[in-house]
Amino acid sequence: MNAQKLDRIRPRIEALEAMPTIQVIVQPLVAMLQLPADQVDLEKVVELVSYDGTIAAHCLRMANSPLFGRGNTETVRSAIMALGLKRIEAILMGCCLNGIVPPDKWAFDAVTFWRHSLGCALVSRQMAKLIGYPDPEKAYLAGLLHDLGMLVNTLACTEDFRKCIQAAREGHVALHRSEEAHLGFTHCQSGKLLAEHWHFSGDVMDVIEFHHDEVVPPAGGPLVALVHLSDLLCRLRDLGYGYYEAMGVDLGGDAAWATLVEHYPALANMDLARLTMDIDGSMEEIVALVDVVFKP
Ligand SMILES: [Fe+2]
Numbered sequence: 001m002n003a004q005k006l007d008r009i010r011p012r013i014e015a016l017e018a019m020p021t022i023q024v025i026v027q028p029l030v031a032m033l034q035l036p037a038d039q040v041d042l043e044k045v046v047e048l049v050s051y052d053g054t055i056a057a058h059c060l061r062m063a064n065s066p067l068f069g070r071g072n073t074e075t076v077r078s079a080i081m082a083l084g085l086k087r088i089e090a091i092l093m094g095c096c097l098n099g100i101v102p103p104d105k106w107a108f109d110a111v112t113f114w115r116h117s118l119g120c121a122l123v124s125r126q127m128a129k130l131i132g133y134p135d136p137e138k139a140y141l142a143g144l145l146h147d148l149g150m151l152v153n154t155l156a157c158t159e160d161f162r163k164c165i166q167a168a169r170e171g172h173v174a175l176h177r178s179e180e181a182h183l184g185f186t187h188c189q190s191g192k193l194l195a196e197h198w199h200f201s202g203d204v205m206d207v208i209e210f211h212h213d214e215v216v217p218p219a220g221g222p223l224v225a226l227v228h229l230s231d232l233l234c235r236l237r238d239l240g241y242g243y244y245e246a247m248g249v250d251l252g253g254d255a256a257w258a259t260l261v262e263h264y265p266a267l268a269n270m271d272l273a274r275l276t277m278d279i280d281g282s283m284e285e286i287v288a289l290v291d292v293v294f295k296p
């Protein structure tokens with residue numbers, strides 16, 4: 001990593017604070033995300049969701065999606081009740097982040113980015129439930145935010161990031177490898193800067209920083225491993241970054257799988273092919289959901 005190059009984007013991160021959405025929604029939301037669901041004030045969440053009409057519309061569309069097993073939710077309050085406070089907080093965070101990137105700034109297609117992020121959120125939650133991870137909603141949030149650094153790169157070094165994506169696309173290489181070569185830092189490192197600045201919780205910050213590491217660092221634990229595997233599954237199943245990546249993946253041989261088995265020994269007997277098939281069964285719905293929520 002080139003620390004000087006990374007330092008150059010710090011002022012851009014600080015400049016984000018001037019945006020009303022950040023001050024009014026993101027900051028209170030980050031504080032709320034640290035609280036257990038029973039300590040979150042419903043009225044405050046209703047107020048945050050209702051602040052911006054586009055965000056409220058996204059939440060309603062999501063609440064009405066069959067993937068969440070709901071329908072006919074017409075008000076923000078009933079959407080919150082239907083989806084649950086923790087889920088709404090995560091959705092709200094995604095919608096706010098979508099709103100901070102001006103449409104002409106996207107270094108790659110916004111729908112592609114959200115398909116990947118939301119896909120990863122849903123797969124992480126599904127995998128969390130399948131393996132018995134105790135907080136599936138935390139897995140959802142971590143999956144949704146794991147590539148936060150791509151938004152940072154988009155905002156802080158738009159042109160260089162565009163070149164970097166172009167090079168990755170032409171060379172069929174993973175985006176973080178192209179970032180290392182062309183930017184001198186990756187979205188994992190730039191994402192961590194923003195996550196620190198916004199005081200994200202330590203476990204989500206670890207996911208943002210370490211989700212592409214070959215070996216999951218002990219501090220990261222099972223959540224990093226879970227999101228790492230979900231990210232791989234999404235990239236293998238056409239929910240990646242919108243281009244073909246030449247990668248040979250053996251999920252069972254991946255160090256992240258070994259980390260999960262260490263924490264959940266029962267997994268050693270689980271059929272990995274079955275697990276991926278279960279997840280594959282949801283892919284179509286995931287794509288449809290993202291299109292409903294994020295397509296203009
Ligand atoms: Fe990533």
Ligand SMILES: [Fe+2]
Nearest residue numbers: 116146147231
């Ligand atoms: Fe990713």
